[in-house]
Every structure is written in structure tokens, then in C-alpha cells.
Amino acid sequence: xxxxxxxxxxxxxxxxxxxxxxxxxxxxxxxxxxxxxxxxxxxxxxxxxxxxxxxxxxxxxxxxxxxxxxxxxxxxxxxxxxxxxxxxxxxxxxxxxxxxxxxxxxxxxxxxxxxxxxxxxxxxxxxxxxxxxxxxxxxxxxxxxxxxxxxxxxxxxxxxxxxxxxxxxxxxxx
Amino acid sequence: xxxxxxxxxxxxxxxxxxxxxxxxxxxxxxxxxxxxxxxxxxxxxxxxxxxxxxxxxxxxxxxxxxxxxxxxxxxxxxxxxxxxxxxxxxxxxxxxxxxxxxxxxxxxxxxxxxxxxxxxxxxxxxxxxxxxxxxxxxxxxxxxxxxxxxxxxxxxxxxxxxxxxxxxxxxxxxxxxxxxxxxxxxxxxxxxxxxxxxxxxxxxxxxxxxxxxxxxxxxxxxxxxxxxxxxxxxxxxxxxxxxxxxxxxxxxxxxxxxxxxxxxxxxxxxxxxxxxxxxxxxxxxxxxxxxxxxxxxxxxxxxxxxxxxxxxxxxxxxxxxxxxxxxxxxxxxxxxxxxxxxxxxxxxxxxxxxxxxxxxxxxxxxxxxxxxxxxxxxxxxxxxxxxxxxxxxxxxxxxxxxxxxxxxxxxxxxxxxxxxxxxxxxxxxxxxxxxxxxxxxxxxxxxxxxxxxxxxxxxxxxxxxxxxxxxxxxxxxxxxxxxxxxxxxxxxxxxxxxxxxxxxxxxxxxxxxxxxxxxxxxxxxxxxxxxxxxxxxxxxxxxxxxxxxxxxxxxxxxxxxxxxxxxxxxxxxxxxx
Numbered sequence: 001x002x003x004x005x006x007x008x009x010x011x012x013x014x015x016x017x018x019x020x021x022x023x024x025x026x027x028x029x030x031x032x033x034x035x036x037x038x039x040x041x042x043x044x045x046x047x048x049x050x051x052x053x054x055x056x057x058x059x060x061x062x063x064x065x066x067x068x069x070x071x072x073x074x075x076x077x078x079x080x081x082x083x084x085x086x087x088x089x090x091x092x093x094x095x096x097x098x099x100x101x102x103x104x105x106x107x108x109x110x111x112x113x114x115x116x117x118x119x120x121x122x123x124x125x126x127x128x129x130x131x132x133x134x135x136x137x138x139x140x141x142x143x144x145x146x147x148x149x150x151x152x153x154x155x156x157x158x159x160x161x162x163x164x165x166x167x168x169x170x171x172x173x174x
Numbered sequence: 175x176x177x178x179x180x181x182x183x184x185x186x187x188x189x190x191x192x193x194x195x196x197x198x199x200x201x202x203x204x205x206x207x208x209x210x211x212x213x214x215x216x217x218x219x220x221x222x223x224x225x226x227x228x229x230x231x232x233x234x235x236x237x238x239x240x241x242x243x244x245x246x247x248x249x250x251x252x253x254x255x256x257x258x259x260x261x262x263x264x265x266x267x268x269x270x271x272x273x274x275x276x277x278x279x280x281x282x283x284x285x286x287x288x289x290x291x292x293x294x295x296x297x298x299x300x301x302x303x304x305x306x307x308x309x310x311x312x313x314x315x316x317x318x319x320x321x322x323x324x325x326x327x328x329x330x331x332x333x334x335x336x337x338x339x340x341x342x343x344x345x346x347x348x349x350x351x352x353x354x355x356x357x358x359x360x361x362x363x364x365x366x367x368x369x370x371x372x373x374x375x376x377x378x379x380x381x382x383x384x385x386x387x388x389x390x391x392x393x394x395x396x397x398x399x400x401x402x403x404x405x406x407x408x409x410x411x412x413x414x415x416x417x418x419x420x421x422x423x424x425x426x427x428x429x430x431x432x433x434x435x436x437x438x439x440x441x442x443x444x445x446x447x448x449x450x451x452x453x454x455x456x457x458x459x460x461x462x463x464x465x466x467x468x469x470x471x472x473x474x475x476x477x478x479x480x481x482x483x484x485x486x487x488x489x490x491x492x493x494x495x496x497x498x499x500x501x502x503x504x505x506x507x508x509x510x511x512x513x514x515x516x517x518x519x520x521x522x523x524x525x526x527x528x529x530x531x532x533x534x535x536x537x538x539x540x541x542x543x544x545x546x547x548x549x550x551x552x553x554x555x556x557x558x559x560x561x562x563x564x565x566x567x568x569x570x571x572x573x574x575x576x577x578x579x580x581x582x583x584x585x586x587x588x589x590x591x592x593x594x595x596x597x598x599x600x601x602x603x604x605x606x607x608x609x610x611x612x613x614x615x616x617x618x619x620x621x622x623x624x625x626x627x628x629x630x631x632x633x634x635x636x637x638x639x640x641x642x643x644x645x646x647x648x649x650x651x652x653x654x655x656x657x658x659x660x661x662x663x664x665x666x667x668x669x670x671x672x673x674x675x676x677x678x679x680x681x682x683x684x685x686x687x688x689x690x691x692x693x694x695x696x697x698x699x700x701x702x703x704x705x706x707x708x709x710x711x712x713x714x715x716x717x718x719x720x721x722x723x724x725x726x727x728x729x730x731x732x733x734x735x736x737x738x739x740x741x742x743x744x745x746x747x748x749x750x751x
Contacts, residue, residue: 012372013372016321017309017310017313017319020310020313021313021314024313024314028314044289062496062499065495065496065498068496069320069452069493069495069496071317071338071372071492072318072372072373073372074371074372075682081189142466171374172188
């Protein structure tokens, strides 16, 4: 089966070592994690990992079952690209010593990015969007001299209504 | 049993009492009904050992000679009794030595709780003496694990550990306790764990799925069952027998399922898989309905998945949702506990005999008997065969013995030819294939079932992997019967070298020590058999012995185990020679 980008959402207890248990399930099947985000979820005392992988749906379906099986995992789900709304945030530290101000401002504006910090020697630009969006801005800013670049893991929310609390409640998990 | 419960109740939900973390560990074990545990002391677990000393009239600690031995003994104990086996070790090397047994228990769904000492919490992460990240190391091979750094956490974590280890699909749990938590005093009270919000041990059985299964089975012309350990773990032996007898379905077993149905039962058609019987392997690819019960379609069972039972509709009775569709796509999945789902299935089934279909199994058995079984059990060659040793043990134990086997050729022979009358009688390392399993596992099995004859059947290779446990047998006076089938080879690997590597016997020939002298060094009575005419008397002496007994049988050096499904082949391509 063909590989595709898949977002895996895992709802868990907030215990030490659980992230390790979750990632070993991917490692065991030789699956690389493209990005990972851990945060609180909409449910009190329940954490959420959002993991992006590029794999066949068939394999991820099996991995999600294994994740779900872990004692401290409350629930695990996966979604394909067209089933989710997702964003990533990128920060760019740009050397401004040789910057043509008007051109720079135009790039920021066209890309719907914003400047979050201005110092003597650099500015910090923030851009939220898909990987393609933040990559595009990366390519445009690179000629100015990028001192640092960082991109967060994906955060995603499903397009279908999918009330997680209700689903987990119905599974008698919470 | 009743006295056991009274004993347990002494420690359950009593008024709070100020005690140390280490005493709490022992009280938790007593509250869970643990009467024996296996382990090895060391620095970071010494406070708990000090309490075990004080409680020695209530709980029996067995000193093994290696922590791996402690895990396998705990496994043997659990496998024969269905109770949780307990192993205990110190931090660092003590803890890492448990890993093989934990991995074995994980893949073979054995309920086990391992307790490890850990360096004091202020030293965590400093590479202190005998510090190792055992939580990190054991995570992929445990059902659950947890590090405790405060005494007050001990009762809840221990209660969860026992609940998780034995509920649903059983498995190993590791609890790591820092030394300061063992010393710390707190107000102890023990409550059993009854549920965990994020954990559903047994999925609900959908009535519609049972009906769909019954419908397929009732309309089948050529149904076949493969059952696994799930039948034993679920205590579903009677329900299972009732189902197959009513529907008249020929039933084969995986190595882990052996003994759930007596070997002599008319519907028992033998073992499936790489060295399984000819008929069930061949007919897997001819049946119209394949009913899997409490088994997981391991690759040693299925051979090439692309050519596995493609003609059949698949029904899977399974407690672990993650096993459904993992290897073989099912048409009907019946989730839940086998005992309950089979009970629901029974009244929906039509009475059937499938005589013509059953005859096919008998016909193929006759071929296998001629080509393989006859030669194994009644050899005409001069050298002794492993099969004839099993035949003699069957005869003299009347099929009442529990057979504990190691890994390799002797294991396949033991599983193929042991005649079981009782459930929980085949104790072997199935999924992990852990050489060295049998000797310590036999110790645990015999201690859990002192009234049963426990015979360990081991190859000369595996025997030397945990041979030091003879010391445990001697010191703890465990009357196990040890049979080493010595072919002076790592026989299974040699067989593969012969068949697939043009007889290049790379590092498979063993120059062995004098096993008799070694056994006698541990004051264990020992006999060596080299000739056929000596075998019956030697086995008889062994069975008659009230103490531990060691029997070495020097068998033919280069015998092969058949039938065989070569790796990558389809089960129906099973070879008889």
C-alpha cells in the first residue's frame, strides 16, 4: 500500500515514561516520526500527542490498535490529510544587516507572516501554516541570511465533528 | 483455597498502619495471595529482602542462581497454575537479567509481576553504582511498568501491577522501587485494584458477531479450528470441547494451545505450523471455514501469508482487539473472553459430524504416520531417537505429567509426541523461543503443582544456558525430573544448516561436559542412557524417584524434525522428508 501523510492522535494519562512507550510502538515497526507534539487536551487530566507519520494506512491502523492497547492510553485515532485541519508554526531569525527593507516587508506581507521581534542585527519572523507554506517562506528568506529556523510539530483537529469526550465516554474509558 | 483467601484477607483493607515501604511490598504480595516468589538479592533491594526474612513463615522466597532463572521459574509457576508468578531482583544487572524472561512472558501472555530495586531517588540519572534505566529498557516488553519513588505510592502501584498482569490478555508487569522509598515509613493500607479508567481488559462480545460466526459454521462443509493458548488462559477448555463436539469440527492446536484438549480426543487433529502435523497444515488450505480461537496467527503457524487459507472464510475469537486483522484478515471477529463467547456460541450451533471431511485428516495422518511418526517412535536405526524417549515417558507417566520443554528439536518432538490428558500440561517457550527456559520453568511449575509429575525435556544446548539452576533445585529440594536429549549439536540450527546452508555446520557442534558429574556435584541422582534396551528402566527409575532426578539420553546426532514447512513456503507445502 502506498505511503501517505497520516496524523495520529493519542489521548493518554499524564504519566512519566508514557511518551517512550508510545514511540517504541512506532520504532518497533521501523516507522519514522515526522513530527510530534504533546499538549493538554480538551479533557481534564488527559494529555494528547499528535504524531505525524508518512506510512501506509494499513500499517498505521495496526499501530493505532497497539497504541490503544497500552494500559495508560485513553484512546488513539488516525486521520488522513483530507480529514484534518492542521497547522504548524515556524520561526525565522533573519540577518537584517543587508536587508532591503521594502522587499523584506513585501515578503512578510505576501506570506501572511508577522514580525515578532526586532533587534539591531536581526528580526524574528513568525509564520503559521502548512509545511508547504512555511517552506515557501523559508526559501524566500534564505537569501537574506537565515541565522536560525525552527518549525513546530503539527497540531491537528478533525474536520468531522468527532466529540472525543463523548467517544471515550461511550467506550467506557473515561 | 479457602485458607488462602482467609490469609489474604488479613492484609486487605485493614486499618492504616505505619510501616516501611519495604514491609509494604511484602504485605502487598501477601494481600495478593502470593505464597512463593523467585529472586536474587542485591544492594538496592536489600530492605525488601530484610522484610522477606522477617516474613519467611508466610511467604517463601526461592533463591535462584541467576535472575533470568527467577523469571522463568515465575513463568513456570504461572503457566501451570494460572496465578501470577513473581520475580524479584536488585537494580542494574539484576534488573537487566530479568529482561529475557519478561520478553518471553510478554509474547506468551504469561501473568508475571517483577519487582526491582532501584538506586535512591536523589541518585537517579547520575550513573550511580548499579543504576540502570530499567523502566526505559523494559517498556517495549512489558504490559505495564512503573517506577516508585515514594513509599506512599507502593500499595496503589502494586495493586495495579497484579490487576494488569492477570486481567484480559495476561502479561508481565515491572515495578521499580527506589531504595529510599523502601526505607521510608508511611501509613499503609491495601486495596485491590478493580479497574483502571484507560484500560478495558475484556472487550464486549457482540451478539451479532457470535450469530454471524454460528451462521458460517452451520453452513460450512469443511470447517477447521485452530485453537491457541487463549482457550487455556480463559479457562475455556470445557466450553471449547462442547463446541467442537456438537459441531463435529476437526481441531488443531498451536504450540501454546497444546493440552487444552486431551491428545487422544477424537477431534484433536494435532499441531499446526512449521513442525506441526501433516493433515492440519495441508488442509488449512482446503477448509471452507477456518475458526481461530485464542491464537494470533504467528508466522511459525501460517508460513507464507499470501498463500494461507485464502479459500476459507476466517472467524477469529480473540480477547485482544489488536490481534484481529494483524496478520490474517478476518471475515468475522468475535471479540471477548473465549469462555463467554464459546458459551454463547454453543446453543446456536447445529449438531454435525462432518464424517467425510474428518476422514481426510485421518487419511493424511496415515501418510504422516508411515513417513515420519513410525520412524520417530519405533526407529529401526541403532541410535536412539528423541521420539522414542517421549513415547517411553508417555507410557510411564500415563499422560499425567506436565512436560516443560526448552527450545529446539527436542521441543518440537516433545510437543508433537507428548500425550496430554490434562490442561496446562505443556509448558514451553513458544513465541520468544528462549533457550534455557525449561530448567527454571520446571522449578516454578513443580512448586505450583507439587502433586503433579513435572518432567523437563531439554536439549544439550539449552540446558547449558541455565544449568546453574541445578543449584536452586538442590538447595530448595524441588523434585523435578530432568531429561536432557543429548545429540551434541544445536540440533535445530544444524538441521537448517543441513537443509539450507549445504551442511556448513557453523558453530553448532557442542563439546559437552560430563553432565552426570555435574548433576552429581549438585547431589542430584543421575543416569546416562546410550542404548535402547536401557531406556525403559532408566525412565522408570526417574519417575519412581521422590527427589529431583537427572536423565541424560544420548540420541542420534543428526536426526531431523519432520514434517517441516520451510520458511517462506505455504503450509500446504509441508514436507515429510
